[in-house]
Amino acid sequence: WSDNRQRKFSNDFKFGVSTSAYQVEGAWNVDGKGESIWDRYFHDNPKVITDGRNGDEACDSYYYYKRDVEMLRELGVDYYRFSISWPRVLPSGFPNEQNKLGFQYYDNLIDELLKYNITPMVTLYHFDLPQKLQDLGGWVNPLSVDWFEDYAKVVFDKYTSKVKYWITVNQPNSICTSAYGEAAMAPVLNKGVSEYECTKNVLLAHAKAYRLYEKEYKNKYKGSVGISMSLNWADPADNSTENVEATEVFRGFNIDLFLNPIWSKTGDFPSTVKKIVAKKSKQQGFSESRLPVLSPKEIKLLRGSADFLGINHYTTVLVKTSDEDVQSPSFVNDVGVEIVLGDKWKQSQSAWLRSAPYGLYKLSIYLNQNYDYPTIFITEHGWSTKPGLRDRSRVENMRQYLNALLLAIEDGTNVKGYTVWSLMDNVEWQAGTSERFGLYEVDFESKDKKRTARMSALVYKRIIDTRIVEEDWEPKHLNIATLQRDEL
Numbered sequence: 273w274s275d276n277r278q279r280k281f282s283n284d285f286k287f288g289v290s291t292s293a294y295q296v297e298g299a300w301n302v303d304g305k306g307e308s309i310w311d312r313y314f315h316d317n318p319k320v321i322t323d324g325r326n327g328d329e330a331c332d333s334y335y336y337y338k339r340d341v342e343m344l345r346e347l348g349v350d351y352y353r354f355s356i357s358w359p360r361v362l363p364s365g366f367p368n369e370q371n372k373l374g375f376q377y378y379d380n381l382i383d384e385l386l387k388y389n390i391t392p393m394v395t396l397y398h399f400d401l402p403q404k405l406q407d408l409g410g411w412v413n414p415l416s417v418d419w420f421e422d423y424a425k426v427v428f429d430k431y432t433s434k435v436k437y438w439i440t441v442n443q444p445n446s447i448c449t450s451a452y453g454e455a456a457m458a459p460v461l462n463k464g465v466s467e468y469e470c471t472k473n474v475l476l477a478h479a480k481a482y483r484l485y486e487k488e489y490k491n492k493y494k495g496s497v498g499i500s501m502s503l504n505w506a507d508p509a510d511n512s513t514e515n516v517e518a519t520e521v522f523r524g525f526n527i528d529l530f531l532n533p534i535w536s537k538t539g540d541f542p543s544t545v546k547k548i549v550a551k552k553s554k555q556q557g558f559s560e561s562r563l564p565v566l567s568p569k570e571i572k573l574l575r576g577s578a579d580f581l582g583i584n585h586y587t588t589v590l591v592k593t594s595d596e597d598v599q600s601p602s603f604v605n606d607v608g609v610e611i612v613l614g615d616k617w618k619q620s621q622s623a624w625l626r627s628a629p630y631g632l633y634k635l636s637i638y639l640n641q642n643y644d645y646p647t648i649f650i651t652e653h654g655w656s657t658k659p660g661l662r663d664r665s666r667v668e669n670m671r672q673y674l675n676a677l678l679l680a681i682e683d684g685t686n687v688k689g690y691t692v693w694s695l696m697d698n699v700e701w702q703a704g705t706s707e708r709f710g711l712y713e714v715d716f717e718s719k720d721k722k723r724t725a726r727m728s729a730l731v732y733k734r735i736i737d738t739r740i741v742e743e744d745w746e747p748k749h750l751n752i753a754t755l756q757r758d759e760l
């Protein structure tokens with residue numbers, strides 16, 4: 273997956289950076305914004321946040337969006353992936369009550385981007401469900417499919433002429449398995465069966481929004497609609513038959529369960545996953561499989577419901593069979609494996625994140641083989657550090673993953689763009705601001721949440737400019753605003 277040949281990104285390959293509403297906007301209760309499930313979860317449980325810093329203020333992008341766009345210009349990116357906060361624009365979750373001032377913020381941001389020729393890539397849902405919809409059951413309620421479609425219609429109507437790249441949902445697999453299955457994300461429900469109800473509903477919600485766009489807007493506005501999946505790679509911990517088989521099961525539940533309905537030729541949930549959940553459900557005394565059935569109509573709705581696959585890729589995991597006896601029915605129990613990280617892989621500031629660039633290459637080959645060369649955007653890839661401007665570990669990680677990506681492209685992977693997570697440090701969910709993912713450092717103590725370019729920002733700028741990944745280029749200084757073209 274790696275050799276020393278210098279490769280080049282083509283001129284039509286796009287570079288971007290990403291953020292999400294809860295993680296950067298702040299202004300959590302300002303100008304009529306409704307409460308989200310993360311507002312509620314963190315306000316009720318402040319101790320779950322490593323450094324106690326929640327998204328009430330975050331980077332205050334609600335106020336400093338012009339500075340954010342200035343940073344995008346400094347970097348020279350082609351596009352900015354950000355999300356719309358559903359409760360900011362529809363405080364109750366429903367379209368009967370629309371928040372003008374909330375929309376004004378996104379009007380301003382989008383216009384500022386377009387003014388400088390930066391393409392907006394808009395995610396409709398990045399984890400921050402209106403609390404009022406959670407009170408009605410959230411994603412486990414089948415009506416959530418219609419709630420999301422209604423929300424999507426309001427946003428499409430408003431921005432369809434200005435936004436050409438849409439992502440319906442960020443990481444359905446994290447939403448359903450972490451929030452409903454592992455109690456690792458808001459709303460923290462651990463119900464055992466809800467992971468799969470959520471999976472069905474979120475995927476159908478995505479598909480309905482996709483079909484809506486296809487029917488009402490696509491011909492006239494020519495936009496593309498995709499969905500972003502959390503797709504880390506998984507390899508067996510060793511070559512033993514048990515661990516190789518355990519890895520196949522792990523991939524089935526973490527990759528194929530979410531991709532098969534949209535990208536496979538036959539549609540539907542994968543048969544391996546269906547068999548395992550049905551068998552366990554029977555053993556556990558359920559009258560039917562905990563994995564809901566997709567009707568022929570739903571299979572048809574889902575199949576082909578994406579113009580591109582958004583990949584959020586950070587790391588690789590190694591899979592072993594598990595000795596742990598997890599009795600209660602759950603997604604984790606169904607997968608039934610143990611995962612570890614390679615002990616030689618470089619460690620980031622996040623316990624779950626180590627550098628294994630070969631995984632991005634192998635993932636892309638897996639997707640090509642199993643899903644027939646899908647059109648891909650890498651919608652997130654990033655690395656966490658402690659505070660500090662000379663972030664050489666991020667630079668090294670970015671270079672290695674971009675080289676792996678270049679090789680994947682050479683071997684036929686259809687990748688249109690690459691997006692760094694993140695433009696700037698932000699609220700990393702329960703980790704608060706103890707794990708920094710930004711190309712720009714944010715001083716959360718300062719009044720204006722001062723943003724300062726890290727070394728990685730200048731290196732990314734240089735990569736965008738030259739379209740090659742040099743092994744050892746370093747900027748002479750870190751003042752990105754005064755950097756001259758001949759210094760690049």
Ligand SMILES: CCCCCCCCCCCCC/C=C/[C@@H](O)[C@@H](N)CO[C@@H]1O[C@H](CO)[C@@H](O)[C@H](O)[C@H]1O
Pocket residue numbers: 292442443446502503504584586589611612613623624652693700701709
């Ligand atoms: C204490 C020892 C721990 C050892 C752990 C070993 C087990 C490894 C487990 C690997 C689990 C992988 C979890 C993966 C998470 C990411 O893919 C996920 N966080 C990606 O979500 C996006 O990432 C951004 C950075 O975390 C986030 O800010 C963004 O909002 C998400 O879209």
